[in-house]
Amino acid sequence: MNGIVWLASYPKSGNTWFRAFISNLINDADEEISINKMKTDGIFSSRRTLDRITGIESSNLTADEIDKLRPAVYNYLAKTAERPLFIKVHDAYTYLENGTPLLGTVQAKAVYILRNPLDVAVSLANHYSVDIDEAIRIMGDESYAVCNSIKRLPDQLRQKQLSWSSHVERWANASELPIYFMRFEDMKFDPIKTFSGAIRFIGLDCTDGQIRQAVEASSFEKLKAEEEQEGFSERPVKTAAFFRSGKAGDWKNHLSDEQRDRIIMDHKTVMRKYGYLDSDGHPVY
Amino acid sequence: MIAKHKYTVFGFNIESELELPMLKTSITAEVSIVYGKVPEHIEAFLEKTPWFELAPGKFLLRVDGIAKYYAEYGKLIVIEPHEGASENDIRVFLLDKVLAALLQQRGYLALHASATVISGKAVAFLGSSPSGKTALALELYDRGYKLLADEVCAIGIRNDKAVVFPGVPQLNAWKDTLVATGKDVSCLQPVRQGLEKYAFYILDKYCEKPVELSAVVLLMGHNKGLIQADAVKGGKKLERLINNSFYSGATADKKEQFKLLSTATSARFMQVAYSNRVCSPKELAEFLLGELSV
Numbered sequence: 114m115n116g117i118v119w120l121a122s123y124p125k126s127g128n129t130w131f132r133a134f135i136s137n138l139i140n141d142a143d144e145e146i147s148i149n150k151m152k153t154d155g156i157f158s159s160r161r162t163l164d165r166i167t168g169i170e171s172s173n174l175t176a177d178e179i180d181k182l183r184p185a186v187y188n189y190l191a192k193t194a195e196r197p198l199f200i201k202v203h204d205a206y207t208y209l210e211n212g213t214p215l216l217g218t219v220q221a222k223a224v225y226i227l228r229n230p231l232d233v234a235v236s237l238a239n240h241y242s243v244d245i246d247e248a249i250r251i252m253g254d255e256s257y258a259v260c261n262s263i264k265r266l267p268d269q270l271r272q273k274q275l276s277w278s279s280h281v282e283r284w285a286n287a288s289e290l291p292i293y294f295m296r297f298e299d300m301k302f303d304p305i306k307t308f309s310g311a312i313r314f315i316g317l318d319c320t321d322g323q324i325r326q327a328v329e330a331s332s333f334e335k336l337k338a339e340e341e342q343e344g345f346s347e348r349p350v351k352t353a354a355f356f357r358s359g360k361a362g363d364w365k366n367h368l369s370d371e372q373r374d375r376i377i378m379d380h381k382t383v384m385r386k387y388g389y390l391d392s393d394g395h396p397v398y
Numbered sequence: 399m400i401a402k403h404k405y406t407v408f409g410f411n412i413e414s415e416l417e418l419p420m421l422k423t424s425i426t427a428e429v430s431i432v433y434g435k436v437p438e439h440i441e442a443f444l445e446k447t448p449w450f451e452l453a454p455g456k457f458l459l460r461v462d463g464i465a466k467y468y469a470e471y472g473k474l475i476v477i478e479p480h481e482g483a484s485e486n487d488i489r490v491f492l493l494d495k496v497l498a499a500l501l502q503q504r505g506y507l508a509l510h511a512s513a514t515v516i517s518g519k520a521v522a523f524l525g526s527s528p529s530g531k532t533a534l535a536l537e538l539y540d541r542g543y544k545l546l547a548d549e550v551c552a553i554g555i556r557n558d559k560a561v562v563f564p565g566v567p568q569l570n571a572w573k574d575t576l577v578a579t580g581k582d583v584s585c586l587q588p589v590r591q592g593l594e595k596y597a598f599y600i601l602d603k604y605c606e607k608p609v610e611l612s613a614v615v616l617l618m619g620h621n622k623g624l625i626q627a628d629a630v631k632g633g634k635k636l637e638r639l640i641n642n643s644f645y646s647g648a649t650a651d652k653k654e655q656f657k658l659l660s661t662a663t664s665a666r667f668m669q670v671a672y673s674n675r676v677c678s679p680k681e682l683a684e685f686l687l688g689e690l691s692v
Contacts, residue, residue: 160526160527160528161526164526164527166447166449167447167449167450168447168449168450168459168495169449169459169461169491169495170491170494170495170527170549171527172527172528172595173490173491173494173589173590173593173595175590175592175593177592178462178463178592181462182462185448189447189448262574263573263592263593263594264572264573264574264594265528265572265573265574265575266527266528266572266595267528268528268619344621344622346620346621347621348621349621349675350621350622350623350673350675350676351675351676
């Protein structure tokens with residue numbers, strides 16, 4: 114099954130945890146994987162990958178010109194891959210003006226991870242070093258994008274994230290490639306069943322024992338301990354820790370009633386659809 | 399009849415049908431840049447993607463909406479513009495990877511680097527974008543140091559020593575960088591429409607002669623608050639040069655290329671990791687000048 118397996122999510126939804134799990138699962142050697150040496154294959158918004166494949170200096174291209182190249186670059190990578198490539202993506206699923214998906218969809222499938230937006234808001238505030246109100250605003254912003262400055266060169270290519278709800282819905286409605294939806298909370302509370310489902314979808318030939326071992330090796334506690342010991346290269350410089358709490362429902366310790374209600378007002382349709390609100394509109398987790 | 403213009407850069411002279419006003423003029427020419435039809439493909443390629451093809455002595459690049467470029471044996475560049483492409487846009491991509499491929503074909507080591515003269519010798523600052531090479535070069539320029547190159551740095555051998563040849567006398571700097579150094583961007587030409595990246599000419603502090611290479615600094619990003627410098631020794635020097643060079647496969651004479659690479663490794667090498675979120679180009683420059691004992 115060569116090609117690309119997109120590991121997709123809105124930020125702070127469990128993507129790194131799943132990458133750590135995949136890295137442990139596909140690791141040939143006996144030793145465990147380090148968070149700074151994962152076996153997955155970079156991120157869709159990597160400037161370096163685009164520059165390397167096209168031979169063009171992307172710093173001389175506009176974001177729109179770059180977007181026109183991105184699907185073709187990743188379709189090329191998928192067609193020439195000698196093994197499955199596991200590539201992270203935080204972009205919402207969008208389309209170019211000519212109707213082509215921005216994401217490479219040739220020889221590709223995606224695992225989409227979603228997480229309770231009440232918990233995402235707390236984690237996002239920590240990650241972006243903003244207050245929770247700003248994180249809530251970002252999650253509700255339909256035009257939100259990162260790395261989209263034209264006054265300096267961002268480290269990565271522009272990623273249109275849109276609002277949290279739109280991010281989830283756009284991926285849910287993407288018809289050009291097979292997608293497996295997985296909730297962070299199910300990964301937490303029913304890991305073997307949830308991770309096994311993802312692995313069957315991806316098409317990896319693994320035993321229950323291998324999956325169990327990889328789940329244990331990529332537990333949140335282990336990832337957090339590793340970060341404390343050796344640091345984590347993906348932590349933003351102004352953020353104290355990348356692996357903060359890893360709990361489902363931790364929002365109760367951080368959000369005011371007003372903040373909770375604002376998030377629910379912004380995202381209730383999608384929250385209801387994915388089991389984050391009960392029939393009375395109250396948070397499940 | 400198309401007018402031809404003569405220029406000098408990287409130690410050789412060019413006759414070009416495309417005006418290159420940022421370059422110094424010349425009388426003679428060893429390299430031609432012409433408009434014409436570019437080959438569809440390169441035979442016996444070493445490396446090929448839908449956007450570029452590379453073989454010893456041959457390089458083909460396709461930039462959608464701008465032009466196709468073909469560089470051959472270090473002597474000829476052919477440009478086939480796309481309809482509606484501006485000369486300015488054609489120039490940008492010509493002076494970047496296409497010129498770099500030509501340099502490799504002519505036997506230079508073409509690095510993705512800026513280079514500045516410090517204490518009479520050349521220091522090359524390597525790193526993939528955005529490692530801060532141009533911001534650092536601008537900071538050093540403002541402190542009075544002469545620039546040799548930005549983005550494409552050409553190294554050759556003179557008198558058995560590795561030297562850096564003077565490149566394009568222009569820094570392509572982003573608005574935030576220029577404003578932070580007190581420059582008025584309203585007086586500057588944007589490199590391309592849609593980008594707040596500006597052409598900053600540095601002819602007043604441009605070094606016109608090749609300068610011996612004394613140090614190579616590899617700039618890298620990290621997420622710590624401090625700047626960390628580590629010496630690079632032995633075989634890792636060669637690895638760093640190769641990883642940061644453009645199109646090493648374009649070189650026809652591998653033996654000469656190896657000799658050049660080996661000669662370049664006699665320079666002092668260091669790896670400098672910093673975060674551009676917390677460390678300004680000014681702080682980085684001060685740190686590096688301290689490390690280089692200036």
